[in-house]
Amino acid sequence: MIEIRRFASLGRAEHGWLSARHHFAFGHYREAGRMGWGRIRVWNDDAIAPGTGFDPHPHREMEIVTYVREGAISHRDNLGNQGRTEAGDVQVMSAGTGITHAEYNLEPVTTTLFQIWITPDQRGQPPRWGSRAFPREAGAGFVALASGREAEAGGDALPLNADAAVLAAKLAAGGAATASVAAGRMAYLVVARGSVTLNGERLDERDAAAIAGAETLSLVAGGEGAELVLVETAPEG
Template identity: 40%
Template sequence: MLKKIESRNMGSSNLGWLRSKFHFSFAEYYNPDNMNFGVLRVINDDLVEAGTGFDTHPHRNMEIISYVVNGELTHGDSMGNKNTITRGHVQYMSAGTGVYHSEHNLGKEELRFLQIWILPDKKNYKPNYGDYKFNWNDRQNTWLHMVSSKDGNAPIKINQDMNIYSLELEKGKEISFPVKEGRQAYLVQIEGSSIINHILLADRDGMEIIEEDISIRSEQTSHILILEMKKQD
């Protein structure tokens, strides 16, 4: 089963310094029929003006992934971590029993990043932070496995049965991705456009995939993220 989600039908917000597309209910966008996709609770496609950002605020019992599309994202938290990541890099924080953090754009250009929240497999883990500066070329025309469960083999491991892959597919090329029985996946067409099992996705569109293998053909060079997980009844 495939379900296309057009970006123009997503929730949105414009705070001036922050402009967002919400794949699922968040902040002032509330849709009881669009609260989550399995253990995937939030994907916010955020545009953050230079010199602004999210000041220190709390989180608990959530696995939080930040994926930078363009610009610089600087993280700080109550565990003493501080680091800056750029295009194609990933930041991970397990909020667990509770943590305070901030996220700012200290660069000179607009920041675009995907803010992803995943429900953990149990509550009250010890808080944890990590980041990984992936080589951009490692996702060119192939799936780059960035995030997995603690039992998986990706560089970043989270407290949930979730795999996250990124891809840059050159114009005119094709690639497949299996979504096996008992599994589901959420795809974000971050940049470019592609045809997925005969369905056209434009930049910032999304797609729900349940127990169906997909074939992707790039209409324009395509930057794609896939979050694959256990199917939820």
């Protein structure tokens, strides 16, 4: 089963400094059938004005992945971690038993990003944060950015305390990629940039596809190329 979810259908919130679109229930946005997908609880598509951001606030028992589309985000937390994650790169914060963090756009331009929350497999784990740059070459297929799956353990992927993987692909114009979703698994695909056809169905920039069951995903980029983010998870725990 593949359900296409157009960008125009997402929930929205406008806060002046922050323009947000919600793939799933968040804040005041509630819609039946969009309360999550597998272990994914939140997928926010945020635009953060220059010189603004999220002041220090706490989290517990959640895996929070940030994928930067444009600009950069600067992180600081009460564990002493700090860093700058720029477009195309990813940061992972495992909130565990508790962490307080701030995320600011210190750039002269608007920063756009995906903020993805995934429920952890085990509660009571120590909090941690990490960030990593990833290759930007087109045509390499899907690359694991963060993962709790054994197959990616010890590789370049940032660790997740969840039965899930965050993958990304960059395709040149007309370039192709494939991915498989195993029986009993779920996946959520969002076009970060450009456009693709997914099994013959066109998805434009920031459109999404919710995928369940055994599916082979065949993707072909449009004339401007495409950048894709795919999260594959176990069903809801």
